[in-house]
Amino acid sequence: MSLSTTDTEPDERSAAAEPLTHGTLPASGPPLVLLGAIATGAVLWLLGWNPALSGIVAAVGYTAVVYVWSRAVEEARAARDRLITAVVSSAFLLAMLPLVSVLATVVSRGLARFDGEFFTHSMRGVVAEGGGVHHAIFGTLIITGLTTLISVPVGLLTAVYLVEYGRGRLARAITFFVDVMTGIPSIVAGLFAYALFVLFFGPGVRMGIAGAVALSVLMIPVVVRSAEEMLKLVPNELREASYALGVPKWRTILRIVLPTALAGIATGVTLAIARVIGETAPLLITVGITTSDNFNPFDGRMATLSVFSYYEYVSPGVPPEASLDRAWAAALVLILIVMALNLVARLISRLFAPKSA
Amino acid sequence: MATRIQVSGLDIHYDRFLAVQDVSMDIEPRQVTALIGPSGCGKSTLLRSLNRMHELVPGARVSGKVVLDGQDLYGPDVDPVRVRRHVGMVFQRPNPFPTMSVYDNVAAGLRLNHRRMPRSEMDGRVERSLRAANLWTEVRDRLHRPGSGLSGGQQQRLCIARAIAVEPDVLLMDEPCSALDPISTQAIEDLILDLKSSYTIVIVTHNMQQAQRVSDTTGFFNLRAAGEPGVLVEMADTTTLFTRPAKQATEDYVSGRFG
Numbered sequence: 280m281s282l283s284t285t286d287t288e289p290d291e292r293s294a295a296a297e298p299l300t301h302g303t304l305p306a307s308g309p310p311l312v313l314l315g316a317i318a319t320g321a322v323l324w325l326l327g328w329n330p331a332l333s334g335i336v337a338a339v340g341y342t343a344v345v346y347v348w349s350r351a352v353e354e355a356r357a358a359r360d361r362l363i364t365a366v367v368s369s370a371f372l373l374a375m376l377p378l379v380s381v382l383a384t385v386v387s388r389g390l391a392r393f394d395g396e397f398f399t400h401s402m403r404g405v406v407a408e409g410g411g412v413h414h415a416i417f418g419t420l421i422i423t424g425l426t427t428l429i430s431v432p433v434g435l436l437t438a439v440y441l442v443e444y445g446r447g448r449l450a451r452a453i454t455f456f457v458d459v460m461t462g463i464p465s466i467v468a469g470l471f472a473y474a475l476f477v478l479f480f481g482p483g484v485r486m487g488i489a490g491a492v493a494l495s496v497l498m499i500p501v502v503v504r505s506a507e508e509m510l511k512l513v514p515n516e517l518r519e520a521s522y523a524l525g526v527p528k529w530r531t532i533l534r535i536v537l538p539t540a541l542a543g544i545a546t547g548v549t550l551a552i553a554r555v556i557g558e559t560a561p562l563l564i565t566v567g568i569t570t571s572d573n574f575n576p577f578d579g580r581m582a583t584l585s586v587f588s589y590y591e592y593v594s595p596g597v598p599p600e601a602s603l604d605r606a607w608a609a610a611l612v613l614i615l616i617v618m619a620l621n622l623v624a625r626l627i628s629r630l631f632a633p634k635s636a
Numbered sequence: 637m638a639t640r641i642q643v644s645g646l647d648i649h650y651d652r653f654l655a656v657q658d659v660s661m662d663i664e665p666r667q668v669t670a671l672i673g674p675s676g677c678g679k680s681t682l683l684r685s686l687n688r689m690h691e692l693v694p695g696a697r698v699s700g701k702v703v704l705d706g707q708d709l710y711g712p713d714v715d716p717v718r719v720r721r722h723v724g725m726v727f728q729r730p731n732p733f734p735t736m737s738v739y740d741n742v743a744a745g746l747r748l749n750h751r752r753m754p755r756s757e758m759d760g761r762v763e764r765s766l767r768a769a770n771l772w773t774e775v776r777d778r779l780h781r782p783g784s785g786l787s788g789g790q791q792q793r794l795c796i797a798r799a800i801a802v803e804p805d806v807l808l809m810d811e812p813c814s815a816l817d818p819i820s821t822q823a824i825e826d827l828i829l830d831l832k833s834s835y836t837i838v839i840v841t842h843n844m845q846q847a848q849r850v851s852d853t854t855g856f857f858n859l860r861a862a863g864e865p866g867v868l869v870e871m872a873d874t875t876t877l878f879t880r881p882a883k884q885a886t887e888d889y890v891s892g893r894f895g
Binding site: 446514516517518519520521522523524525526527530531534535538539541 | 692
């Protein structure tokens, strides 16, 4: 390509050779195609097709029509843009579908027993209608609280070790095993805790603290991971600024590094709690179920929402409807607790976030 | 309060790599000593070895002597934490503690070192440090607002106030103005000239005009060759070094004919 200014031939890359505009679809075009696709899907559904298949046909149909049309009117890049937009949006809708469906089902079925009695009564002496989850709510809160009490110090100190002190082989080994622990099936954690407590209390032992130990096995790696990431985000400059003031390392960690990362750590811990609060299998083995209030985690079986929900479903009373309603309502309570935890996490991260201006 | 630093035969390694070789210099009390030289020649490394911040990098080690008022910083049983209480540091980028207010930032060094004092004494200490850093009039109404809400230049002066609040003997400054605009730079330079009367100041800078404006003595560092360690080429009175340098390499660098 010549760079000479006397060149009279138009350059092949100049605006004259390659216009800066290209055809565009009418603004109402893609939305109309979308409406058409949705209508087609609805008609197919009414004709007796499987709803999932109708939805897939509508999505694929919309994507194909918009792509081909855009290809014909606009240029190739615009067509690709529309194609990818359609694919990304479909993936998003697909991911939302089960979430919305689960929420809608649990809310609609759970509301039947979402009443005062449900929250104030246990299942003591209840065989058919009535009864509640007073015992299971407290059981879940006590066991999850104990789990947090065990997991947060262990997890946080491990993260501090890995980020601030750990060097070489030991640190790498810990990181590796934390990763392995993240993948442990929850039933294995339950069996581990059961086996551990059998050593001390003999076979058939059931107590809340055993459940908390089982859940800790699941929760510690999550806490370590999230706290580690948050501590790594603390700028090294802040540590150096503190060291330069003659502050020892341990106090720098305690007073500068941890407060700076606190918002993220608190969020991570809350999400880790949300992760274990709904666990069923390990609690089934280690804690069991009971029908009456037992708020002492060191003595005998306790009820928890997840296990309660499971038992109401697998061994309903007569008539079974009452049990099924209780199972759904317990699931709804569990979801609400998790939702509340997430809101608390947001609140905490806003309260503790490093302030500016 | 101000202290003389004598560096002799200092070698600084990162693992096997020799970063700075055989540096000997005397840093005079109540003077500003500037270290200039191209990037990567070990100025900052040398500066950080003066308060043992250097060894925070894994694999870093130092041999030779740095004598502060008769005590070798690298002698056996020397506690680096104590060294840093005597030799404060200001960094290239302003780094106020983001969780703390302006007041708490200045008080941080005292509080974190568990120097308990009555509220009124602490207030006085904070005010004096902020006044010394020429920041008091700008922040007196927002002492309890976050320190990270200040402008870049104010943040850097806040960091200087934080460093001098613990009353060190020496103040090390690692390119303190390189992230600041000319107005803030001038404020910091004025401040350095003010602080000179009570502290020994060592400043690393890429800005040769700055070195001429603020320093009494200047040391020129250079790489012996590409891939070789950095060395102290020449150290002299600032005026002499910039007008009648003894070495050709210095002449080339300060006159802009480097490389």
